[in-house]
Amino acid sequence: MSLQLLLPVILIFGVMFMMTRSQKKKQEAASQMRNEMQPGTGVRTIGGMYATVKEIQEDTVLLEVAPGVHAVYAKNAIGAVLDDAEYNRIVHGDTEEPDSPVVPDDASSLTDGHAAGDEKIDLDKKFTAADADAEETPAKDVEAKDAKNDGDTGAK
Known part of the structure; x- marks a missing residue:
């Protein structure tokens, strides 16, 4: 017999031995627990x-x-x-x-539920096109708009 034919047979028996060994350990642990x-x-x-x-x-x-x-x-x-x-x-x-x-x-108990600098999100708030424009506008322009709108009565 050549080594090429014998090696797969040895490998199969080795795998079978390892599988039955682990199963036997599990059965012994269960038997000990019941006893x-x-x-x-x-x-x-x-x-x-x-x-x-x-x-x-x-x-x-x-x-x-x-x-x-x-x-x-x-x-x-x-x-x-x-x-x-x-x-x-x-x-x-x-x-x-x-x-x-x-x-x-998870690590949720390590914080109060928010990362540092995060603000709470109002889920009832509707996203509008004006909100999208505000996100694209630089911060200075937003502050200028807010200052201008402070004088408005809110009627449009």
Whole structure:
């Protein structure tokens, strides 16, 4: 066999090994998460339902989905084990401040919403042809027009 024929086969097996290795790590992490569940822990099922763990069996979990309403689920149907603060925030709407500060996705909280030198834009203002002319006129001419218009009564 030549090296040209052997190299693609080795490459394919290498890629397959890396893919199965990462999948196995994910499965082990999920299994460890499910094994760390304790009664009273808040969980989210793979269907998106939030519940509290009541009992843990070998392959099943008894969940309280509402006060007094219990359901039996397979252990592998648990999508995530939630900490108490997150579970209470999602299910009960608790708005307690988290221990760590919340960082926004953008830098909008760093300013008051306007960059230095920006002025607020009135969205109700209609743009007219006179406004377009004012934008093209140099600043001195605009000031002269404003001074001239100050004496006008506004009637045209």
